[in-house]
Amino acid sequence: MKGNMTVKKLNRIILLVLGVIAVILPLLITNSYRLYFFSFVGIYVVAASGLDILFGYAGMISFGHIAYYAIGAYVTTLLTSYAGLPVMASILIAAAVAAAAGALVALPCSKLKFQFLALASIAFANFIYQLICNIEFLQPYRGMKVEPLSIFGVNLNSDYRYTYYFILVWVVIALLAKHMIVKSKIGRAFMACRDNTRSADGMGINVRKYKVMAFAISTFYVGFAGACAAHLNELVVCNTYVQANSFNYVIMCIFGGVNTIFGPVIGAVVFQFINEALASATAWRDIIFGGIVMLFIAFLPGGCMSALRGLEEKLAARFSLGKKEAASKGGKKDD
């Protein structure tokens, strides 16, 4: 029990440090491209967290989540450009549309076994991609202009510090929401369906309902991320949404560690850094990501989080041991 307490304390400290870094980052970095880059990291944190709800918690896979990212992006583009909706409202509606699409896909797919679900998700992503590429109106290849990220009519992109903070706030909301969901009866139902469908059913859990729900929540996150990204880039181009890009989210989850709040955060951050460092060497990038994924699956299936946990527990053990020793020495002196 005591060890547990120390782990919790350590967690708090790590969380605090990371939080402080995230908050003061724009003070340390003035280069506006870097801030744009970090805003993107935030967007990927949201997307990867969304995939984790499906993959890590509910035990379903999707290799097609880019489709919902695309739906979020194009829906918000159309809503702001043609219906004149405020950007924030439009982003939320776009995310809801992505979630509805996710639920619709999940309805027939929730009965599929893991590997067939993977295939179905790839097919769906290709379908959406081809759809986008073939609708002339969306100017798929030339790209379509998107309104800048703004709230209450203030253009945030005019200074990427604002953009960064806007995204940061939503990252925190997204992580808090995920935390609330996964520790509730809903999260437990997801994990029950993941571990054992048959006895989940026997325990009064409507397996189908919760699978669809996990899909909808997951795609809401990804749709939200896609919509934010569109307003951040101020442009949507079809080749952003090729099915293969879905693997990015999967890599982030595997790398950081699924079934955790902070795994996908770590995964997204590291992924984006590697991606950026190797931006000019795309072949190398793919080889490295491929290698990383294989190594992680083989040697560290729990991702960075499981390694961190192990480290933490060791540290915690050492701390509490040190304290005990100190205490006993103190006692001896008194004698």
Add this chain to the structure above:
Amino acid sequence: MIKAENILVQFGGISAVNHVSIEVRKGRITGLIGPNGAGKTTFFNCISGVQNVTEGKIYYEGKDITNGRGFQLCEAGIARTYQNINLFHSLSVLDNALIGKHCRTHYGFFAALFGTPRMRREEEKAREDALEKLKIVGLDHKKDLKAGQLPYGEQRLLEIARALCTEPKVLLLDEPAAGMNATEKVVLNDLIKKIASMGITVLVIEHDMDVIMNISDYVYVMNDGFLLAEGKPEEVQRNPEVITAYLGGN
């Protein structure tokens, strides 16, 4: 409480359960015995919504529940344990029990999202009750262990605790003593009697004649898909057909 009439279950050409009628009376411990492959588990699966029947009807408290869905039957008050342990292995003992509380914990998605007072109240209630059920089977001190880390016998007990968490009116136990040693079996017998004394109707499958004779009020014997005999334990024990089936089976 539960009345199964003329149940027929066929897999391809084989009849795993062949026109079996069984009645589980309220407040009693009913035993279901029979040699390997007799169709006991298949029959259980029908009652608990895992397996559809080919023919026949099942009534629960007078209502027709034939081919009902598992989660709905659980909500209606039929809970079960499994012969091949079906725990949520990667989750803690407490979480397993809490999942049992699923359909008795009432709050929705948005309540969970915002952590409303109602959600917290319901969670607190579920937790207390889950711990109480773990205490009944004697696993409360292991609540933070992963279910998969428990020894075999305790996994069976956890299955029972988890089933109790669903607040069942009828509890179906599929070979709860399998893999247990003699002392564990004694504890289990007392536990089953205790559950019955809590007002829960029990239907228990068991291989072990001694166990079934010790705890049950009424016994059904299946063999090869057919219902071979039924009656009070001492009657069934004396039944020559049952003796042959068992000796032949072994």
